[in-house]
Amino acid sequence: MKPASLSMKVSCCCGAAMETRALEEASPLLYHLTLACLACANWMAVSGRPEEIEPWVTRTLWSREARHELERLPPHIEPLVRGEVETYADKNGVCLITLSLLQEARNRGQVSWSREAGERLANIPAAVRAMAKIEIERMAIERGLPEVTESLMNEAKLKFLGMRG
Numbered sequence: 001m002k003p004a005s006l007s008m009k010v011s012c013c014c015g016a017a018m019e020t021r022a023l024e025e026a027s028p029l030l031y032h033l034t035l036a037c038l039a040c041a042n043w044m045a046v047s048g049r050p051e052e053i054e055p056w057v058t059r060t061l062w063s064r065e066a067r068h069e070l071e072r073l074p075p076h077i078e079p080l081v082r083g084e085v086e087t088y089a090d091k092n093g094v095c096l097i098t099l100s101l102l103q104e105a106r107n108r109g110q111v112s113w114s115r116e117a118g119e120r121l122a123n124i125p126a127a128v129r130a131m132a133k134i135e136i137e138r139m140a141i142e143r144g145l146p147e148v149t150e151s152l153m154n155e156a157k158l159k160f161l162g163m164r165g
């Protein structure tokens, strides 16, 4: 959790507190944040670099893009991923859940590797191994698989070869 002293308070002209309502990641370098007053219909937008916008966000808020990614998941794993990402954000003292935080949280220790799949991963050239690991784990998470198996690796291999055309 963020210490209270770091929480910024924004007041509406009516006197009520304004709350962060939505965040749009226009690009990795430009965020648009919307704040709204709960007492009247007033709202405002703040745009800037991520490090300028993040301090405005003082409660858990998913960016539109991160929420969209979450909603693309199969319904039975969506609540699991949502809970794990929010726990991960909380542990790291982050309120704003962006696409990059979502990927970071989803790829961290949520998928195990079978012994055979782990051995095959070790044989992948070092230059592409880290990327391959992230991609294969993402495939496993999207399918709700708790473990990377050899058959998933075969599928991933076909996908990567296909991507290279």
Ligand SMILES: [Zn+2]
Pocket (backbone or CB within 6 Å): 012, 013, 014, 015, 016, 037, 038, 039, 040, 041, 042
């Ligand atoms: Zn107001």
